Amino acid sequence: MKEPISLIVTMDLFVNLPATQKGSHMSRNLELVTEIIDENITNPVRDLETFCAKTAKLLLKKHEYATQSEIRAEADYFFERTYPSGSKGLEPYKLVAEARAKNNGEIKKLIGIKAIGMTSCPCAMEIIRTIGKYDNDDIPPSHNQRNITTVMLEVPSDTSSVDANDLIIIAEQAFSSPTYSILKRREEGQLVYNAHKNPKFVEDVVRDILSAIVKKYHHLPDDTLVIVRSESEESIHKHNAFAERVTLLGELKV
Amino acid sequence: MKEPISLIVTMDLFVNLPATQKGSHMSRNLELVTEIIDENITNPVRDLETFCAKTAKLLLKKHEYATQSEIRAEADYFFERTYPSGSKGLEPYKLVAEARAKNNGEIKKLIGIKAIGMTSCPCAMEIIRTIGKYDNDDIPPSHNQRNITTVMLEVPSDTSSVDANDLIIIAEQAFSSPTYSILKRREEGQLVYNAHKNPKFVEDVVRDILSAIVKKYHHLPDDTLVIVRSESEESIHKHNAFAERVTLLGELKV
């Protein structure tokens, strides 16, 4: 049994409104969140998506005129990673979760993460190889940049089979390289060198995450929602490069 | 005589308040800006810092209880650059200006720019050279990133000797490379290659801009205020690298 983690969560809460109702009783949302938080002090919730799902269900009880509710949550999150030096440290991420409830009892929940890593461009590298006359086993320079990637996965209601930490690992393996807060000079050089041996378009990051997801979560139902977004703050451009796929797990299994 | 340029300007307007005055008559600020803009439709102002200086002086007239006023302005700005292909195009920048007026007639005005370029890290490159066993005339990879640099220079009240376009040129020459919106694949490769032949720390960018300023504006008085800030959105880190110097031109002439 692990020790509970405290999260500072920013939340959006929605209910639908029938035509006959002038406005929603907005104060009930805050009351509800407070009740749930108070309860969690003695009885911590298992994960952020369960917290969202619970809140979405209770929202429908509090707003008896509503037939649908929706919750979105985001929190700073720290996860222990092993640095190139072998020592360990906490790296910063965002934890994101969503839940949608209907008054017929239907509930949908998603868990996800946002991770920062590095991408190095395959296209510029190929051209620079010809400009600079590099040996075949030399790695030429390329432009590389900070990339922010979001991975979200639907979680079956009766299971805890998706661990947000696994989504972080999947995202970091899809970058040209993950990045770390603590790097000695030599480790920094090695990391950048390795990133250039593994150049990636923003489209590759999304594609490789989707492949890893279908492999790891093959047992989940075909209608499991999968969302992957990757944005590179291109060093060569004043604008960003962006790729996204929103799909169902079944589409990826083909 | 050039054609006038329209700018969309975001402004901050300040006056000081004597102890005897409960609040400032804030509505006068907007009235004033409107009057100046109306006047400028038929009689365009020479530059953004002159517009700020004029506004700062008139603010003191409108707020007769104030002894000091201050204006800050920022606008999107486009400047024609020659691309590596030889063709020309507009690149995006920010134009910034400030003015401070006192009721003894003293006035101080600054003009500046924000430019985006690329920096490539000298330190990582040096290490990668040893990791990858590159020939001496080969350029190894390094981490590189988007850099945002601000240059501001005080402008003597009786002169128009500082042209914001020159500050853009100075900033772009201090990056490892400027960046351009329109690049064919080969030009993109060449630009990245050149940037790696010219690696720069964020501290180097600030230092090289200061050198260029003291060279170009040697004739300006020693008490001319100079502000240079450079921030790199490091691809190897989740945090940014930042360097700044706020100084007087006289300090740089030594």
Add this chain to the structure above:
Amino acid sequence: MKEPISLIVTMDLFVNLPATQKGSHMSRNLELVTEIIDENITNPVRDLETFCAKTAKLLLKKHEYATQSEIRAEADYFFERTYPSGSKGLEPYKLVAEARAKNNGEIKKLIGIKAIGMTSCPCAMEIIRTIGKYDNDDIPPSHNQRNITTVMLEVPSDTSSVDANDLIIIAEQAFSSPTYSILKRREEGQLVYNAHKNPKFVEDVVRDILSAIVKKYHHLPDDTLVIVRSESEESIHKHNAFAERVTLLGELKV
């Protein structure tokens, strides 16, 4: 024939990517935008949504492997309003547009605006009436706040029947009161007083805009997409109140 307006536009450009294609040729997007802008210098485009639709279609030509494209655009926009004093002035808004094209020739375009106004809360006012023992014809205080509202409407491809200025007028009539940059003290008091005679929930703002849209655009097809979002930066809360409806015009005609 009106004089052309220059806009500074921030754009997102998307194409879909077949499984067989590693990455999109991103540089073509910028080339395309430049070509369209160059052409528009001599031949200005009619409106922002037409510019987006044209760009979306040409994107599909440039990316011959793509079957769908999407464009989103946002620009600062100024529209002349009559102030309570009777004088006229420009007020600031955002102009937004979207277009989606398919390689079967299908094209969808939307035009919209973002406007800032004031909402005054009906619920708190009702309670304060009982707390303060006001006469029946007295207007009690209530909390009021800055509200940001977005209105977007699909535009039939063969028509110019939707003018963004009309959407601004519709949004401003749905607030408790529009706000103005230039107000004399008495006009400011009158505006706030009028806003309290017309209290509105964020839900009311959305509802009243939908009513005005169905009235003004009754002739448009039933499958015209309508998007209305309203967000109040509540003075009484540290969080915002938000209402949204995304629907088809046909749903509103009932």
Add this chain to the structure above:
Amino acid sequence: MKEPISLIVTMDLFVNLPATQKGSHMSRNLELVTEIIDENITNPVRDLETFCAKTAKLLLKKHEYATQSEIRAEADYFFERTYPSGSKGLEPYKLVAEARAKNNGEIKKLIGIKAIGMTSCPCAMEIIRTIGKYDNDDIPPSHNQRNITTVMLEVPSDTSSVDANDLIIIAEQAFSSPTYSILKRREEGQLVYNAHKNPKFVEDVVRDILSAIVKKYHHLPDDTLVIVRSESEESIHKHNAFAERVTLLGELKV
């Protein structure tokens, strides 16, 4: 002895650089922060400003070429407040701290907070009283809005005499009214009514905080730095109202 609180802190770390030094050894900053955090796990630091001061001193040790260092820190912070209903709950704030160290041993540290409250405008209210013909003991409406106020105070190095919670209390007493997450409808009405009995310009908020500070911290030295900033997101305007005073405690004692 209180239980330790965990904070998620965003930090800026600066050292000055001699002319002879090409760049700072930036990686040492992260190493240092990690070391301090590791140490604090077993031995929690007393407060955020002490953490900053300690870090500023150690930065100078790590960067032996630097003669000055500076740290800025900001964290989400929750403080228990008593609601109008008598129940208690946590309200959200920001905790801010700064420290500057010199290699002659001199150290300066500041602690501060950012709080959100409501301001109601005295000027509009006065005019509306004449427009609406209110009885003398009736409170007319006025525009009111969300206000964000920052209070920072220098802390003598040998003392813990400034508690950030007291600065929150001082800021909240200077608003027309503090705001609370949990309010029943009647309490919300009462709070808004009370805010209108206590109308405040943004200048009043700053002034009243300065008065409270000089009263509570009269024993601190005359050269204690005091910073107060207040910004109102005006409901009647599309722009904000802003007031600031940066001064020494001695100036306020007069």
